[in-house]
Amino acid sequence: MNQNLKEQLVILPDYFQGHLTLTLIALSLGILLSIPLGIWAAQSQSVKRPLLAVISIIQTFPSVAILALIVALLGGQIGVLPAVIALVLYSILPIARNTVTGLDSVPSDVMEAAKGIGMSSTQVLVKVKLPLAIPVIIAGIRTAAVWTVGLATLSTLVGATSFGNYIFTGLQTRNLVAVTVGSIAAATMAIVLDALIAGVQWIVENRNKSIEPSKYRLIRNSTAGMLLIFCIGTVYSILPKSEPDFVVGGKGFTEQYVIAGLLAAELKESGFDVEQRLGLGTEIVYSATVNNTVDVYLEYTGTVWANRMKNSHNPGRELVMQGVTEFVEQVDGMVNVGALGFQNLYALAMRKDRALELGIETIEDVIPVAHNLVAAGDLEFFGRPEWITLRDTYDIDFSERLTFDAALMYNALDDRQVDLITAYTSDGRVAAFDLKILEDPRNAFLPYDGILVASHSASKNPTFMRVLKSLIGQISDEEMREANRIVDVDGGSIMDAVAYLQSAID
Amino acid sequence: MIELQNIKKSFDHGRSFVVSDVSLRVERGQLLGLIGESGSGKTTTLKMINRLEELSSGTILVKNENILLQSPVDLRRSIGYVFQGIGLFPHQTVLNNVAAVPLLLDWDRSLTRLRCEEILEMVGLPIKDFGDRYPSQLSGGQQQRVGVARALAAKQEVLLMDEPFGALDPITRADLQDEFKRIQRNLNLTVIMVTHDMTEALFMADQIAVMKDGEILQIGSPKELLNRPDHDYVKKLIEIPRAKAIRLEELMDSK
Ligand SMILES: Nc1ncnc2c1ncn2[C@@H]1O[C@H](COP(=O)(O)OP(=O)(O)OP(=O)(O)O)[C@@H](O)[C@H]1O
Numbered sequence: 001m002n003q004n005l006k007e008q009l010v011i012l013p014d015y016f017q018g019h020l021t022l023t024l025i026a027l028s029l030g031i032l033l034s035i036p037l038g039i040w041a042a043q044s045q046s047v048k049r050p051l052l053a054v055i056s057i058i059q060t061f062p063s064v065a066i067l068a069l070i071v072a073l074l075g076g077q078i079g080v081l082p083a084v085i086a087l088v089l090y091s092i093l094p095i096a097r098n099t100v101t102g103l104d105s106v107p108s109d110v111m112e113a114a115k116g117i118g119m120s121s122t123q124v125l126v127k128v129k130l131p132l133a134i135p136v137i138i139a140g141i142r143t144a145a146v147w148t149v150g151l152a153t154l155s156t157l158v159g160a161t162s163f164g165n166y167i168f169t170g171l172q173t174r175n176l177v178a179v180t181v182g183s184i185a186a187a188t189m190a191i192v193l194d195a196l197i198a199g200v201q202w203i204v205e206n207r208n209k210s211i212e213p214s215k216y217r218l219i220r221n222s223t224a225g226m227l228l229i230f231c232i233g234t235v236y237s238i239l240p241k242s243e244p245d246f247v248v249g250g251k252g253f254t255e256q257y258v259i260a261g262l263l264a265a266e267l268k269e270s271g272f273d274v275e276q277r278l279g280l281g282t283e284i285v286y287s288a289t290v291n292n293t294v295d296v297y298l299e300y301t302g303t304v305w306a307n308r309m310k311n312s313h314n315p316g317r318e319l320v321m322q323g324v325t326e327f328v329e330q331v332d333g334m335v336n337v338g339a340l341g342f343q344n345l346y347a348l349a350m351r352k353d354r355a356l357e358l359g360i361e362t363i364e365d366v367i368p369v370a371h372n373l374v375a376a377g378d379l380e381f382f383g384r385p386e387w388i389t390l391r392d393t394y395d396i397d398f399s400e401r402l403t404f405d406a407a408l409m410y411n412a413l414d415d416r417q418v419d420l421i422t423a424y425t426s427d428g429r430v431a432a433f434d435l436k437i438l439e440d441p442r443n444a445f446l447p448y449d450g451i452l453v454a455s456h457s458a459s460k461n462p463t464f465m466r467v468l469k470s471l472i473g474q475i476s477d478e479e480m481r482e483a484n485r486i487v488d489v490d491g492g493s494i495m496d497a498v499a500y501l502q503s504a505i506d
Numbered sequence: 507m508i509e510l511q512n513i514k515k516s517f518d519h520g521r522s523f524v525v526s527d528v529s530l531r532v533e534r535g536q537l538l539g540l541i542g543e544s545g546s547g548k549t550t551t552l553k554m555i556n557r558l559e560e561l562s563s564g565t566i567l568v569k570n571e572n573i574l575l576q577s578p579v580d581l582r583r584s585i586g587y588v589f590q591g592i593g594l595f596p597h598q599t600v601l602n603n604v605a606a607v608p609l610l611l612d613w614d615r616s617l618t619r620l621r622c623e624e625i626l627e628m629v630g631l632p633i634k635d636f637g638d639r640y641p642s643q644l645s646g647g648q649q650q651r652v653g654v655a656r657a658l659a660a661k662q663e664v665l666l667m668d669e670p671f672g673a674l675d676p677i678t679r680a681d682l683q684d685e686f687k688r689i690q691r692n693l694n695l696t697v698i699m700v701t702h703d704m705t706e707a708l709f710m711a712d713q714i715a716v717m718k719d720g721e722i723l724q725i726g727s728p729k730e731l732l733n734r735p736d737h738d739y740v741k742k743l744i745e746i747p748r749a750k751a752i753r754l755e756e757l758m759d760s761k
Pocket residue numbers: 517524542543544545546547548549550551590
């Protein structure tokens with residue numbers, strides 16, 4: 001079997017367990033919450049309209065935004081809790097709406113008869129309305145189940161393990177096998193769960209009816225089989241797991257995966273049980289470390305300086321480092337273990353031939369021709385203070401400013417769709433595409449030293465700190481760029497890049 | 507046994523009355539036929555008796571008790587009701603539909619079953635053939651008979667029937683009318699039966715009330731109505747069966 005595929009399948013049980021746990025918890029809570037909500041809404045028009053409107057509005061919020069909001073509301077807590085809350089919110093609409101529809105669609109003559117023979121309103125609900133609404137309610141639960149399994153992949157972004165780990169890691173590291181395994185796994189779980197609910201419903205509805213015995217047996221047995229698999233999965237997923245000694249966090253790009261892999265590998269060598277939570281948003285991983293949910297991750301001085309501390313001036317590399325350390329330690333109670341050595345700096349990059357053609361060496365040379373150039377930034381650049389500083393320092397603006405996913409941005413430059421991009425200095429693709437990095441004589445770009453930020457609680461452990469300190473100052477710009485290139489350009493695995501860095505350090 | 511005193515019903519806060527000033531009295535063991543054109547307020551009158559609709563004014567006594575002094579749920583359980591729309595529970599078997607009221611009254615299970623068996627037999631749907639079927643597996647007439655069985659199952663003494671035999675073929679209908687009349691006499695049931703069919707009313711009722719536009723035009727025994735109709739509308743109504751009878755005789759003579 002393909003080595004890559006084998007590597008992916010080894011982690012399948014873990015991801016399956018994470019995904020199933022999220023789905024089952026969220027779906028159960030969703031059902032427990034939504035059916036009573038639907039029953040309540042169906043009682044009166046004055047409740048129904050506003051309630052369904054509110055639920056529908058929640059549904060229109062982008063799921064990633066909901067996740068980020070929930071993490072913020074929980075004071076930076078990441079993991080299963082915010083993921084489950086978001087999934088439950090999304091499951092309410094289909095279940096509650098179908099409950100209302102189901103209850104409303106009970107024929108009026110049946111309702112009248114139920115009342116007319118002397119049922120109390122509770123008896124009408126329990127004995128007549130709910131049983132008649134059940135097929136519609138179950139249809140809603142099936143919709144919710146499929147949505148939940150699908151949306152659960154996004155839980156990865158808030159640090160809950162799911163099949164999304166395959167997908168996000170795979171997308172960032174160009175590992176299509178991982179993306180495919182993750183997608184197929186999620187789709188299979190959705191289909192099986194849907195079929196399972198349908199099967200249970202069918203059996204319940206037909207148990208007293210005269211159905212051909214062989215057909216009945218077939219459906220009953222296959223449903224029982226699926227149920228068994230789910231029960232095993234559920235039992236497996238609720239078995240107490242050993243808490244890891246430390247959690248290594250990371251944002252969602254290659255360098256972060258590689259350094260997290262390196263940290264995990266080094267900590268494991270010292271005998272610690274380590275869990276990785278990768279693909280987290282910048283804000284999320286920072287708050288999680290403040291919170292001691294994450295114990296260590298790779299941060300950049302410029303990020304903290306600009307995003308957290310809201311600074312827009314650039315006093316130079318040393319002063320930024322000093323300011324960031326003070327902020328991280330005194331305001332947020334974490335520890336700046338130190339700089340690894342490399343910088344992941346914003347810079348402007350061009351194709352070498354295009355730069356030559358225009359006679360461009362430094363950003364100053366861009367000024368006279370900027371109005372003819374198309375610039376592309378990654379998803380956040382033009383929203384960052386760096387852009388304002390760059391614009392003001394050099395007094396330039398471009399004829400067009402486009403925003404791209406980082407991976408697509410390099411291709412766009414290579415295809416000459418854009419003239420100039422905002423690259424990261426440590427990016428492996430700078431070397432791979434043979435790009436020219438423009439010098440920054442006026443120091444417009446903030447320094448981005450890669451530092452290890454450790455949580456307050458973990459920093460109390462001397463062995464842990466010793467392992468981290470042994471890495472300080474050990475990784476140069478070239479080495480980091482090479483490690484990134486191994487993954488991004490050569491299609492190697494994260495472990496390949498980690499192995500390279502370990503050999504470079506020794 | 508059932509007494510309506512000057513009852514009125516308005517659905518629009520008194521601007522118009524769907525039932526206006528109806529008074530009538532049904533003695534124990536009597537069957538009152540309520541007849542009248544569509545929209546004349548027959549169903550509304552029945553519904554007010556078991557409080558599916560609340561009175562706008564007037565007084566209703568059932569078994570000499572003011573219905574407003576009883577809980578609606580208890581009142582309804584004590585009155586058998588055959589609904590115009592039948593209203594069987596689609597998710598329950600024939601047996602469970604019929605057993606609905608006895609079960610609401612916490613009857614013993616085996617007693618309930620015996621009673622359902624008896625009553626289903628009476629309406630011509632033997633439990634062994636029909637007990638386990640669902641309403642969707644019955645013809646319209648069979649459903650109607652289940653509706654009648656449901657209304658009788660808890661041995662109610664008072665029965666309200668809204669066009670109970672409408673969907674039946676003439677022969678089944680005649681059989682069931684006879685059968686029902688026999689049951690009603692034997693059990694001494696007090697019944698108000700809404701019908702569109704004057705022949706049915708004439709044959710089955712002890713008293714007939716003719717309704718039009720929410721009012722009772724005339725009330726009396728079949729004989730009184732036939733001999734002394736005191737409204738054109740009543741006259742027209744009883745002309746129909748009479749004309750039919752004459753026409754039939756002519757047909758037979760002419761052969
Ligand atoms: N809930 C309601 N709201 C408003 N108007 C109603 C309501 N129920 C009945 N009505 C009106 O009251 C009038 C009498 O209705 P009812 O059902 O009592 O007639 P009916 O004599 O039973 O007619 P049919 O023979 O067609 O069954 C009709 O004009 C009807 O439109």
